Amino acid sequence: MALIAMSGCTEGNVTPSAGSAETSAPATTAPPSLTPTAAGLDAAAKTACAAAEKDITSALKEIAETEKIGPPAGHLAVSAQYSAGAASLYVHAFTDNDQVNDAVEGVATAMTDLADIWAEAPEKVPSTTDLTTAQKILTTACAAGQGL
Template sequence: MALVVMTGCTDGTDSTGTAAPSTGGDAAATAPSAAAGPDTETKAACATMSADIKTTMAKVAKAEKIGPPAGHSAVSAQYSAGAAGFYAHTFTTSDPVNDAAKQVATAMSDLADKYATGPADRPSRTALDTAVKQLTAACAAN
Protein backbone atom coordinates (compact mmCIF):
# COMPACT_ATOMS: atom_id res chain seq x y z
CA MET A 1 0.00 0.00 0.00
CA ALA A 2 2.89 2.38 0.68
CA LEU A 3 4.02 2.06 -2.92
CA VAL A 4 0.67 3.17 -4.22
CA VAL A 5 0.72 6.23 -1.97
CA MET A 6 4.29 7.08 -2.97
CA THR A 7 3.61 6.72 -6.69
CA GLY A 8 2.28 10.27 -7.00
CA CYS A 9 5.32 11.79 -5.28
CA THR A 10 8.38 12.92 -7.17
CA ASP A 11 12.00 12.99 -6.17
CA GLY A 12 12.89 15.84 -8.51
CA THR A 13 13.60 13.70 -11.57
CA ASP A 14 11.38 13.31 -14.59
CA SER A 15 10.40 9.92 -16.03
CA THR A 16 13.60 9.74 -18.11
CA GLY A 17 15.77 9.90 -15.02
CA THR A 18 17.15 13.41 -15.63
CA ALA A 19 16.80 16.05 -12.99
CA ALA A 20 13.78 18.29 -13.28
CA PRO A 21 14.40 22.04 -13.16
CA SER A 22 14.58 23.25 -9.62
CA THR A 23 12.29 25.99 -8.41
CA GLY A 24 13.96 26.15 -5.00
CA GLY A 25 16.67 28.65 -5.88
CA ASP A 26 15.83 30.81 -2.89
CA ALA A 27 19.42 31.17 -1.70
CA ALA A 28 20.64 32.19 -5.13
CA ALA A 29 17.70 34.52 -5.66
CA THR A 30 18.21 36.37 -2.40
CA ALA A 31 21.99 36.59 -2.56
CA PRO A 32 22.15 39.24 -5.31
CA SER A 33 19.54 41.41 -3.63
CA ALA A 34 21.36 41.19 -0.29
CA ALA A 35 24.62 42.22 -1.92
CA ALA A 36 23.00 45.03 -3.89
CA GLY A 37 22.76 47.45 -0.97
CA PRO A 38 23.04 47.93 2.78
CA ASP A 39 20.91 45.86 5.07
CA THR A 40 18.23 47.72 6.94
CA GLU A 41 19.98 47.34 10.30
CA THR A 42 23.26 48.83 9.10
CA LYS A 43 21.53 51.65 7.23
CA ALA A 44 19.54 52.55 10.34
CA ALA A 45 22.65 52.38 12.52
CA CYS A 46 24.52 54.70 10.14
CA ALA A 47 21.69 57.22 10.26
CA THR A 48 21.57 57.05 14.05
CA MET A 49 25.34 57.40 14.38
CA SER A 50 25.34 60.44 12.10
CA ALA A 51 22.69 62.07 14.26
CA ASP A 52 24.57 61.11 17.42
CA ILE A 53 27.76 62.75 16.15
CA LYS A 54 25.88 65.99 15.48
CA THR A 55 24.22 65.87 18.89
CA THR A 56 27.47 65.15 20.71
CA MET A 57 29.33 67.91 18.90
CA ALA A 58 26.55 70.41 19.68
CA LYS A 59 26.72 69.47 23.37
CA VAL A 60 30.52 69.73 23.31
CA ALA A 61 30.32 73.20 21.75
CA LYS A 62 27.89 74.30 24.47
CA ALA A 63 30.15 72.86 27.19
CA GLU A 64 33.21 74.59 25.71
CA LYS A 65 31.50 77.94 26.20
CA ILE A 66 31.63 77.39 29.96
CA GLY A 67 35.38 77.88 29.86
CA PRO A 68 38.11 76.38 31.99
CA PRO A 69 38.36 74.81 34.43
CA ALA A 70 34.72 73.74 34.87
CA GLY A 71 34.25 73.66 31.13
CA HIS A 72 36.96 71.03 30.76
CA SER A 73 34.98 68.67 32.96
CA ALA A 74 31.78 69.40 31.06
CA VAL A 75 33.46 68.79 27.67
CA SER A 76 35.01 65.59 28.99
CA ALA A 77 31.61 64.40 30.16
CA GLN A 78 30.01 65.12 26.77
CA TYR A 79 32.72 63.24 24.88
CA SER A 80 32.42 60.33 27.32
CA ALA A 81 28.67 60.19 26.88
CA GLY A 82 29.04 60.34 23.10
CA ALA A 83 31.58 57.51 23.13
CA ALA A 84 29.39 55.35 25.34
CA GLY A 85 26.46 55.84 23.00
CA PHE A 86 28.60 54.93 20.02
CA TYR A 87 29.60 51.57 21.40
CA ALA A 88 25.93 50.60 21.34
CA HIS A 89 25.95 51.03 17.55
CA THR A 90 28.90 48.76 16.84
CA PHE A 91 26.82 45.62 16.37
CA THR A 92 25.68 45.85 12.77
CA THR A 93 26.16 43.21 10.09
CA SER A 94 28.89 45.32 8.48
CA ASP A 95 32.41 44.86 9.82
CA PRO A 96 33.71 48.07 8.15
CA VAL A 97 30.91 50.11 9.76
CA ASN A 98 31.49 48.43 13.13
CA ASP A 99 35.23 49.14 12.95
CA ALA A 100 34.69 52.76 11.93
CA ALA A 101 32.16 53.27 14.74
CA LYS A 102 34.65 51.87 17.24
CA GLN A 103 37.26 54.34 15.95
CA VAL A 104 34.85 57.24 16.49
CA ALA A 105 34.10 56.02 20.01
CA THR A 106 37.80 55.62 20.77
CA ALA A 107 38.58 59.12 19.48
CA MET A 108 35.79 60.56 21.64
CA SER A 109 37.09 58.65 24.66
CA ASP A 110 40.61 59.94 24.04
CA LEU A 111 39.34 63.51 23.87
CA ALA A 112 37.35 62.99 27.07
CA ASP A 113 40.53 61.82 28.79
CA LYS A 114 42.51 64.80 27.51
CA TYR A 115 39.88 67.29 28.67
CA ALA A 116 39.65 65.56 32.06
CA THR A 117 43.27 66.50 32.77
CA GLY A 118 42.51 70.22 32.35
CA PRO A 119 44.76 70.94 29.37
CA ALA A 120 46.30 74.36 28.88
CA ASP A 121 45.45 74.26 25.17
CA ARG A 122 42.42 72.88 23.39
CA PRO A 123 43.15 69.25 22.39
CA SER A 124 43.21 68.47 18.69
CA ARG A 125 40.13 66.84 17.18
CA THR A 126 42.05 65.56 14.15
CA ALA A 127 41.70 61.90 15.19
CA LEU A 128 37.96 62.34 15.74
CA ASP A 129 37.48 64.16 12.44
CA THR A 130 39.39 61.40 10.62
CA ALA A 131 37.33 58.68 12.34
CA VAL A 132 34.08 60.43 11.42
CA LYS A 133 35.19 60.63 7.77
CA GLN A 134 36.02 56.92 7.82
CA LEU A 135 32.61 56.13 9.30
CA THR A 136 30.89 58.25 6.64
CA ALA A 137 32.82 56.42 3.92
CA ALA A 138 32.06 52.99 5.42
CA CYS A 139 28.36 53.81 5.62
CA ALA A 140 28.33 55.10 2.05
CA ALA A 141 30.12 52.00 0.76
CA ASN A 142 27.81 49.67 2.59
Protein backbone atom coordinates in the same frame (compact mmCIF):
# COMPACT_ATOMS: atom_id res chain seq x y z
CA MET B 1 42.14 20.91 -15.05
CA ALA B 2 42.41 20.74 -11.27
CA LEU B 3 45.20 23.32 -11.29
CA ILE B 4 43.15 25.72 -13.36
CA ALA B 5 40.15 25.39 -11.08
CA MET B 6 42.24 25.79 -7.93
CA SER B 7 44.09 28.83 -9.27
CA GLY B 8 40.87 30.78 -9.53
CA CYS B 9 41.30 31.46 -13.23
CA THR B 10 37.89 30.32 -14.33
CA GLU B 11 35.44 32.53 -16.15
CA GLY B 12 33.11 32.36 -13.16
CA ASN B 13 35.74 33.93 -10.92
CA VAL B 14 36.65 36.71 -13.34
CA THR B 15 33.13 38.09 -13.68
CA PRO B 16 32.42 38.61 -9.94
CA SER B 17 35.78 40.28 -9.46
CA ALA B 18 35.05 42.72 -12.24
CA GLY B 19 31.61 43.30 -10.75
CA SER B 20 33.13 43.92 -7.34
CA ALA B 21 35.49 46.51 -8.74
CA GLU B 22 32.60 48.29 -10.41
CA THR B 23 30.52 48.42 -7.22
CA SER B 24 33.40 49.77 -5.19
CA ALA B 25 34.21 52.55 -7.68
CA PRO B 26 31.23 54.77 -6.71
CA ALA B 27 32.45 54.77 -3.11
CA THR B 28 35.24 57.15 -4.06
CA THR B 29 32.74 59.64 -5.46
CA ALA B 30 30.08 59.23 -2.79
CA PRO B 31 29.01 62.43 -1.05
CA PRO B 32 30.43 62.87 2.46
CA SER B 33 27.32 61.96 4.41
CA LEU B 34 26.51 59.20 6.83
CA THR B 35 23.04 58.89 5.33
CA PRO B 36 22.80 55.26 4.26
CA THR B 37 22.26 55.45 0.53
CA ALA B 38 24.46 52.56 -0.53
CA ALA B 39 22.52 49.59 -1.83
CA GLY B 40 25.07 47.21 -0.26
CA LEU B 41 24.12 48.03 3.33
CA ASP B 42 21.63 45.81 5.10
CA ALA B 43 18.82 47.34 7.15
CA ALA B 44 20.74 47.09 10.45
CA ALA B 45 23.82 48.81 9.01
CA LYS B 46 21.67 51.55 7.44
CA THR B 47 19.97 52.10 10.78
CA ALA B 48 23.35 52.17 12.56
CA CYS B 49 24.71 54.75 10.10
CA ALA B 50 21.68 57.01 10.45
CA ALA B 51 21.69 56.71 14.25
CA ALA B 52 25.45 57.32 14.43
CA GLU B 53 25.11 60.47 12.30
CA LYS B 54 22.37 61.75 14.59
CA ASP B 55 24.35 60.93 17.75
CA ILE B 56 27.58 62.49 16.46
CA THR B 57 25.79 65.67 15.45
CA SER B 58 24.06 65.87 18.82
CA ALA B 59 27.26 65.16 20.76
CA LEU B 60 29.29 67.75 18.87
CA LYS B 61 26.58 70.35 19.44
CA GLU B 62 26.58 69.61 23.19
CA ILE B 63 30.39 69.69 23.27
CA ALA B 64 30.48 73.09 21.56
CA GLU B 65 28.03 74.47 24.11
CA THR B 66 29.96 72.98 27.01
CA GLU B 67 33.28 74.39 25.78
CA LYS B 68 31.84 77.85 26.38
CA ILE B 69 31.87 77.21 30.15
CA GLY B 70 35.62 77.64 30.22
CA PRO B 71 38.17 76.35 32.71
CA PRO B 72 38.37 74.82 35.16
CA ALA B 73 34.80 73.47 35.42
CA GLY B 74 34.49 73.44 31.65
CA HIS B 75 37.25 70.90 31.25
CA LEU B 76 35.36 68.26 33.18
CA ALA B 77 32.08 69.16 31.50
CA VAL B 78 33.58 68.81 28.03
CA SER B 79 35.18 65.54 29.07
CA ALA B 80 31.80 64.27 30.24
CA GLN B 81 30.15 65.29 26.95
CA TYR B 82 32.79 63.47 24.89
CA SER B 83 32.33 60.40 27.11
CA ALA B 84 28.56 60.54 26.70
CA GLY B 85 28.93 60.88 22.94
CA ALA B 86 31.22 57.87 22.81
CA ALA B 87 28.88 55.80 24.94
CA SER B 88 25.93 56.57 22.69
CA LEU B 89 27.91 55.45 19.64
CA TYR B 90 28.88 52.04 21.01
CA VAL B 91 25.22 51.06 20.86
CA HIS B 92 25.41 51.27 17.06
CA ALA B 93 28.48 49.06 16.66
CA PHE B 94 26.63 45.74 16.57
CA THR B 95 25.56 45.09 12.99
CA ASP B 96 26.55 42.36 10.56
CA ASN B 97 28.74 44.88 8.74
CA ASP B 98 32.23 44.79 10.28
CA GLN B 99 33.35 47.87 8.34
CA VAL B 100 30.53 49.99 9.79
CA ASN B 101 31.04 48.52 13.26
CA ASP B 102 34.76 49.26 13.21
CA ALA B 103 34.18 52.78 11.92
CA VAL B 104 31.60 53.53 14.63
CA GLU B 105 34.00 52.19 17.24
CA GLY B 106 36.76 54.38 15.75
CA VAL B 107 34.69 57.53 16.27
CA ALA B 108 33.77 56.41 19.79
CA THR B 109 37.44 55.74 20.58
CA ALA B 110 38.47 59.18 19.29
CA MET B 111 35.78 60.76 21.49
CA THR B 112 36.97 58.75 24.49
CA ASP B 113 40.55 59.87 23.88
CA LEU B 114 39.41 63.51 23.78
CA ALA B 115 37.42 62.97 26.98
CA ASP B 116 40.59 61.76 28.67
CA ILE B 117 42.59 64.77 27.47
CA TRP B 118 39.92 67.23 28.62
CA ALA B 119 39.71 65.51 32.01
CA GLU B 120 43.40 66.34 32.54
CA ALA B 121 42.63 70.09 32.11
CA PRO B 122 44.76 70.85 29.05
CA GLU B 123 46.50 74.20 28.65
CA LYS B 124 44.88 74.66 25.24
CA VAL B 125 42.04 73.06 23.31
CA PRO B 126 43.24 69.64 22.09
CA SER B 127 43.35 68.70 18.42
CA THR B 128 40.29 66.97 17.02
CA THR B 129 42.16 65.64 13.98
CA ASP B 130 41.78 62.00 15.06
CA LEU B 131 38.04 62.50 15.56
CA THR B 132 37.68 64.13 12.15
CA THR B 133 39.60 61.29 10.52
CA ALA B 134 37.45 58.69 12.30
CA GLN B 135 34.30 60.49 11.14
CA LYS B 136 35.55 60.40 7.53
CA ILE B 137 36.19 56.66 7.83
CA LEU B 138 32.66 56.17 9.14
CA THR B 139 31.25 58.28 6.32
CA THR B 140 33.10 56.12 3.80
CA ALA B 141 31.93 52.90 5.46
CA CYS B 142 28.33 54.04 5.44
CA ALA B 143 28.54 55.20 1.83
CA ALA B 144 30.39 52.18 0.50
CA GLY B 145 28.36 49.42 2.08
CA GLN B 146 31.29 47.04 1.81
CA GLY B 147 32.07 44.18 4.14
CA LEU B 148 28.78 42.31 3.82
